[in-house]
Amino acid sequence: MENYWHWLDVLVKEAAKRLLGCEIVRVIDGQVLRGRIVETEAYDQTDPASHTYTGRSIRNEAAFRSAGYAYIYHIYGLHNCLNIVTGGEIAGAAVLIRALEPLQGFEYMEERRRQTGKNLTNGPGKLCQAFSITRELNGHDLLRPPLQLLQEPALPSNEIVVTTRIGITKAADELRRFYIKANPYVSKL
C-alpha cells in the first residue's frame, strides 16, 4: 500500500504537467467556448493540502470518481474551482486548473466576467465564471459535452515552470504547481 500512495502521488503530478496545453471546450447557450490550459496544481490523498487528505466526504465525492471526471467545489462563498480527477475510485487525486488562455468565445467571457484581457481567465475562480462552470457539472464525464477535455501533444519540459502552490497553508513548500513559461494568462508569474 505504501507503494500505491507513492505512485498515486507521482502520477497526479505527471498528469498536472501533461494537462498543460490541453484544451477545455464548453458549450453553453448555443455557444462554444474554448481555452488552453496554462497553469495547474496537483493534489492527492497523501497531501495535507488536498480536500481528499482526510478521506471521502459529501463535498469531495466527485474527486473519488473515475479519472477524467470533473471535481468542482465552491470556495470563499462565491467562487467555483475546476479539477480534473486523476486517481479513480479507490483514491482521491485531482489536478486544479488555475488558468486558461482563451481561444474562442471572447465576447461571452467578457460579458460574464465584466473584465477584458488576461483578467478573463487568469485564476481558478475567474475561469469558472468566464466559462460558466458551476457545481451542476460536479462529477461530469469530461469526454462528453457540455464540458470536454481535449488532449494535445505534451509540451517539452523546458517550456514548463515548477513552483510551490498558491493560497494554501499546509504542505506549502511542495513543488506541485506547473505553468507554461512566459504565458500572460498564468495567474501569478
Next chain:
DNA sequence: GAAAAGATCTTCT
C-alpha cells in the same frame, strides 16, 4: 503597483 479589507456561504468540527 502593492497592500489591505470586504464579500459571502458551504463544509466539516
Next chain:
DNA sequence: GAAGATCTTTTCC
C-alpha cells in the same frame, strides 16, 4: 462556529 485550492475594490504610497 471557523476555515477556506479566491477575487474585487479601495486605499495608500
